Structure formats: C-alpha cells, structure tokens
C-alpha cells in the first residue's frame with residue numbers, strides 16, 4: 001500500500017508542483033463546490049495510477065487542484081463508496097494520497113438521512129462525532145507505521161477548533177447550522193423504518209453510507225478533519241416512502257450554495 005501511494009504521489013508530482021494544504025471530499029450533489037476553486041490543474045481519476053473509478057450517478061471523478069482565497073486545495077470531485085464494491089483500502093486510498101501530497105486538513109461532505117426529530121430536510125449539520133457501523137474496517141490488517149500507529153485515538157475525530165470556527169462563520173453568514181453525530185452504514189439500501197429507529201436509539205442524529213472510512217484513515221495519518229452533512233430526507237414514519245436517490249440529490253443541491261459558502265470561508269479563515 002505504501003509503495004502504491006508513493007507511486008501515485010510521484011505521478012501527480014510529475015504532472016504538477018502544486019502542493020495543497022487542504023483536502024476536500026465533495027459528497028452527493030455538492031460537486032458544484034469545484035466552481036469556487038481557481039483551478040490550476042484537473043486530473044480525472046481514470047488517468048491516475050492505482051485510483052479506483054467512480055460509478056455512481058451525480059459523482060464526477062476527478063482530482064481538482066487549485067486555490068480558494070489564496071489557500072491551496074485539492075478537491076475530490078466524486079468519492080468511492082464501499083457499497084460500490086470497492087475494498088475499504090480502495091475507498092480510502094485517495095485520502096492517503098492527499099496526506100502524502102502534503103494535505104494537513106481534510107474537509108468531508110455528505111448527504112444523510114435525519115433521525116433527530118429537530119432536523120428538517122435541507123438542514124446543514126456539522127458532524128462532531130461518528131458511529132462506525134460499517135462491516136469492514138479500513139485499518140484491518142498489518143499496520144504500516146509510516147502511515148500511522150496501530151491503535152488510533154478516536155477521542156476527537158472532528159477538530160473542535162474547526163467546528164467552532166465554522167459555527168462562527170455560519171453565524172456571520174446568517175446560516176442556521178445544527179451539530180450532530182453521523183452513523184455510517186454500508187448501504188446501498190436506504191434504511192427501513194426500523195433501521196432508522198435503531199440509528200436513533202444508538203445515539204446518532206443522521207445516517208449515511210460514506211465518510212466514516214475516510215475520516216478513520218485521515219485520523220490514522222493525524223490529519224485535522226472537518227465534516228459536514230446535508231439532511232436530504234428524514235427517517236420518520238410517513239416520510240420515508242419518498243426517499244430516492246433523485247430526492248437526495250435534489251435536497252443536497254438546494255443546500256449547496258450555503259454549504260459551499262461555509263466551506264469556502266472556513267478554508268480562507270481557519
């Protein structure tokens with residue numbers, strides 16, 4: 001794995017001497033964030049050695065290098081999901097590449113289903129913790145100390161400092177944000193009513209099919225992480241028959257301008 005990552009990093013460094021400090025993973029319907037970047041260089045996933053190729057509708061596959069307000073960023077336009085059939089090592093490979101390119105701070109976005117009854121569709125949730133209920137773990141197997149330690153402290157996976165800065169920015173922008181705990185399931189089915197109820201009983205506020213593996217691997221490599229979620233549907237009696245991928249994309253798209261403005265300002269001001 002180490003050698004594969006280094007090979008990919010070398011390929012990228014041979015193409016561009018751009019050295020990003022921020023990494024951004026763009027979730028469902030949030031791909032438009034790429035328009036906020038003064039793009040220096042774009043690399044489609046299918047040209048990058050050792051990269052998996054994205055298959056889901058609404059997820060474009062490219063690494064975008066550029067600047068936001070003078071800060072250097074690399075954005076993943078499209079991510080890899082476990083439910084697509086990739087291994088956890090494949091799902092998280094780009095995060096390892098980002099770190100080895102020099103990225104110190106990772107911003108992750110996603111769409112999720114709300115189970116907190118105070119949430120509404122379209123709400124923006126700052127993730128302050130997660131519950132890992134994925135069936136496979138990205139760090140299972142022999143540990144490579146060059147990436148990080150065998151046993152990773154997960155006491156503060158999401159940076160408290162980034163969270164308070166983001167809340168301050170949201171307040172200044174007049175954008176209402178909630179905070180919450182994200183629970184990661186493998187999908188690809190949306191939850192049954194009983195499963196949504198389980199998610200709530202387990203102590204989470206929202207549920208989705210991504211993010212948790214990438215955050216674990218980022219923490220393994222000691223990156224500072226910020227996570228943000230758009231509530232695209234509510235896992236409540238009477239409303240869940242409406243959940244479809246199109247509905248998720250639509251709700252995420254509606255919240256996109258606010259999420260974009262928040263992430264942009266966080267990158268500039270943090």
Ligand code: HPA
Nearest residue numbers: 111112113207208209248
């Ligand atoms: N469940 C799981 N993943 C999701 C959901 C959901 O309700 N909405 C968006 N992604």
